[in-house]
Amino acid sequence: MAAEDEDGVSTRITPQRLTRPALLLGFWTLIALSYTVSAGLSSISEGRAAHWPRAMVWNFADFYLWMLLVPLIASLGRHTAGHGWRRFVAVHVPASLCIALAHVVVHMAIFWSTCGAGSMPVSTFGAFLRMEFAYVYHFALLLYWVILAVLRGLESQRRLRDERLRNAELASQLAQSQLRTLRVQLQPHFLFNTLNAISALALADPIQARLMIARLSDLLRLTLEERHALEVPLARELELLRCYLEIQQVRFQDRLSTHIDVAMDTVHAAVPSMILQPLVENALRHGLLDKPEPGQLQIVSRREGGELYLRVDDDGLGLPEGAAEGLGLGNTRARLKVLFGEAASVVLARKAEGGTRVELRFPFREHVTESAA
Structure with a gap:
């Protein structure tokens, strides 16, 4: 009317x-x-x-x-x-x-x-x-x-x-601001480490250095596409992680083998953007880089009831005694706490057979795109 x-x-x-x-x-x-x-x-x-x-x-x-x-x-x-x-x-x-x-x-x-x-x-x-x-x-x-x-x-x-x-709106805005701040901390840290790796190869192996630069370009494109996203589907996070691992594969050559074991019912799970990359970077730098023989890296995802379970394993040198929590792990812990509070957990442990394991658990929910919301 x-x-x-x-x-x-x-x-x-x-x-x-x-x-x-x-x-x-x-x-x-x-x-x-x-x-x-x-x-x-x-x-x-x-x-x-x-x-x-x-x-x-x-x-x-x-x-x-x-x-x-x-x-x-x-x-x-x-x-x-x-x-x-x-x-x-x-x-x-x-x-x-x-x-x-x-x-x-x-x-x-x-x-x-x-x-x-x-x-x-x-x-x-x-x-x-x-x-x-x-x-x-x-x-x-x-x-x-x-x-x-x-x-x-x-x-x-x-x-x-x-x-x-x-x-509630103010708390949500504060949480988003904290998450963006924590996420921004990762980008220069990750970029600095990757450029250092390229610099190390620039004189010794220029062809491999150029290949790493090309992979870095792809990785930065993916990162910029998601620069405003606080959460992404796990499949998108794994796409970024695979691009990062291709860069590291050039660096490690035959000394690194990776295995990604992702359950199909988790690929659309919502995860904080760049949640896995710093954990993988820690495993490579502190566990596998100084290992004389070849090393293995494994990434696992599972849905356990109402929780999403993520795990990063390496068979490297393991945690040194009294090692302090670095930027990557501390940032991950802080982001999950802002998003999920006490419902999320981060566990870092030495493996009995050698190496390090990081386990993440937080509430499972499907990622909803803006067009579908």
Whole structure:
């Protein structure tokens, strides 16, 4: 449904915009009906005839007037919120007296003009007003304060909900900022180490050095494509890792063999971008680089219940005694903590048969692309 404003511009009236007024009208109508039925049944129980039209006019005029007054009471409530009890009393005591008085006069005028005196022992509106004023005015005052209390309760609930939403948004923004900072730390660190490896081959083996530069170009392209992504599918992370391993294969030649064992039900799992590369780099630099004989590197992924399990194994020289946690592992631990809190774990251990093992566990969830979200 559409309507035109004063300038002739069509304004679409959506069902959502009509829902709240319809609910309010239904609420006050139900109250008026319940009071009408109660008044009629009360008359019948006392042996008197039930005057249904008069009861309907009285109750519907009463509660529909309050429905129209709710926005005014809500506005007064908002203007006194958070300003102390003195302002609250100074505004609402005279407001309740005046609004209740206006409501009583209008309500009784509508009823008198519509239904007249009926069987009441009065013949003028003034006499009718004096007869009913004390009871009706007392009820109007009471209803003003009940409406005000309900409105302030709903407003407080809304403010609390909005505050929780703002806090959640701020926490999310902080977490994303921390993740980006940690991810940016990895890029120059990784690039510096790779350039060092190329530099070492530049004079000794220029052909291999050029091959490493070509592989580095491919790797940087993949990295730049995902520069804004905090999480990527595991398949994308493995694509970047394979490119990195091709560079290292040029460096290690026949001294390095790699095995990637990825379960098919994990390839679409969401993982932090560049989560595996620093772990593999640590295995190569600290475990396999100084090993005189050929070494093996293994990357494993499995889904274990509601968790994703990632493992990086090497059969290198192993962890030296008292070795401190380096940038790569510390960065990985920090990123998983920001994303998953206590639900994530990072375990670094010496293997009994020699070498090092790093195990990551964190909640499993499918990666959702922006176009599918």
